[in-house]
Amino acid sequence: LEHLKTFMVDENHLKTLPKTFGSLSRLETFDASNNTLDVLPESFGGLSNLQVLNLCSNKLSCLPESFGELPKLEEVDLSGNNLSFLTKNLKSSHCLRKFYVDNNVLKELPTWVRHLSSIEELSLRDNKLMNQPLSEAFPACSGQTLRLLDMSGNFVTGLPTSLGQLVKLESLHLGSAIGELERRHFQNGNWLCVLPEKFGRLELLKTLHLDENQLTHLPESFGDLCSLEFLDVGQNWLKELPESFCNLGNLQFCQLSKNHLSLLPSNFGRLSSLVDLRMDNNMLAELPESFGALTQLRTLDLFCNELTEVPNMLTSLTSLTRLDMDKNQFNLPQELIPNIVYKP
Numbered sequence: 001l002e003h004l005k006t007f008m009v010d011e012n013h014l015k016t017l018p019k020t021f022g023s024l025s026r027l028e029t030f031d032a033s034n035n036t037l038d039v040l041p042e043s044f045g046g047l048s049n050l051q052v053l054n055l056c057s058n059k060l061s062c063l064p065e066s067f068g069e070l071p072k073l074e075e076v077d078l079s080g081n082n083l084s085f086l087t088k089n090l091k092s093s094h095c096l097r098k099f100y101v102d103n104n105v106l107k108e109l110p111t112w113v114r115h116l117s118s119i120e121e122l123s124l125r126d127n128k129l130m131n132q133p134l135s136e137a138f139p140a141c142s143g144q145t146l147r148l149l150d151m152s153g154n155f156v157t158g159l160p161t162s163l164g165q166l167v168k169l170e171s172l173h174l175g176s177a178i179g180e181l182e183r184r185h186f187q188n189g190n191w192l193c194v195l196p197e198k199f200g201r202l203e204l205l206k207t208l209h210l211d212e213n214q215l216t217h218l219p220e221s222f223g224d225l226c227s228l229e230f231l232d233v234g235q236n237w238l239k240e241l242p243e244s245f246c247n248l249g250n251l252q253f254c255q256l257s258k259n260h261l262s263l264l265p266s267n268f269g270r271l272s273s274l275v276d277l278r279m280d281n282n283m284l285a286e287l288p289e290s291f292g293a294l295t296q297l298r299t300l301d302l303f304c305n306e307l308t309e310v311p312n313m314l315t316s317l318t319s320l321t322r323l324d325m326d327k328n329q330f331n332l333p334q335e336l337i338p339n340i341v342y343k344p
Helices: 042-046 065-069 111-115 138-142 220-224 243-247 289-293 312-316
Strands: 006-008 029-031 052-054 075-077 098-100 121-123 148-150 171-173 207-209 230-232 253-255 276-278 299-301 322-324
Touching: 042 065, 111 138, 220 243, 289 312
Parallel strands: 006 029, 029 052, 052 075, 075 098, 098 121, 121 148, 148 171, 171 207, 207 230, 230 253, 253 276, 276 299, 299 322
Antiparallel strands: none
C-alpha cells in the first residue's frame, strides 16, 4: 500500500496499529477516530506527507516522540483521549491550521504552541490547563490567522496582556464547557478575575463566552468590540458595566445572569440590536429611561432582582415574546406582575 494517500478506518474496534504503519510515506489523510487505540507506533513519525489526522475518541494517554517529526500536518483532532501532555516539539507548527485537543487532561502546553503562525482554529476545551497557558508571544505569532480560540472548562487564571493582537479572532470561548441545561451551582468555566486592558482590540470578535469565571469588572475598552453579536458573561461577580458597554451596537444576545449588578449604564438603550437580554439573578432596583429604546427585544429576563415598581418603559417593548419579572420586590398580586411565558 505504498501509494495510499487516504485511509479511513473510523468507528471500528482498532486497538493497535502495525509497527510498520509509518512506512505509508505517501499517506495524506488518516482517520482512525472512534476506535480504542491506546498507543501509536514509534514509526508514526515516518508519515512524512500526512496533512489531515483524526484520532479523536480513542484511549491514547501519550504520543510517541516521533509524532513531533511530522512535517506537513495541517489539521489534527486528538479530542476525547487521555493525553496529559503533548510532544515537546512539532515540526508542523508553522503549517498547522486546525488543532483540536478537547476533553483530555492537559495541564500545560508545549513551547511550540507559541509558534503557530498559520493556526486558524485552536480548541483546548475541557482539559486541566492552569494559570496562564498561552504565552505572551502567542498573540503576536498567531494574530494574523487565528479565528477561533476555545479554552472553556479549564482552570485558567490569566490571559496574555497582548491578547488584543489576535486581530482576526471571531470566536473566543473562555466559559463553561457544559451546556446551560446541564450545569449545577459549581464552577464549570475558568478562574479569570480580570481581562487584559486592551481586550477591545479584538474588533472582529463576534462570539464571546466568559460565563462562570470570577470577573469583577470589564475593561473600559470592552465597548470597542464593534463586531460583537453574542455575549455570555453570566455567573461572574460583576457589580457594574463600563459606560463603553453601550457602544456594542451589533450585540444581539446578551447574557448577564447571576452577577451582582445593581445599576445599568444610563445609555443602555443604545444597544439597539438586542434581541435576547437575560439579567436574572442580579440586584437591579431600576432600569434606565433609555431602556425603552430596545424595541427589537423579544426576550427579557429580569427574574429575581430588586425591582419595586414595574418600569413604565416596558410598554415600548412591543416585540417582546417572552418576559419574566417574577421574584422581584413588587408589592403587587401575582396576577398583576407582567409576565409573558411565550407569545408566538
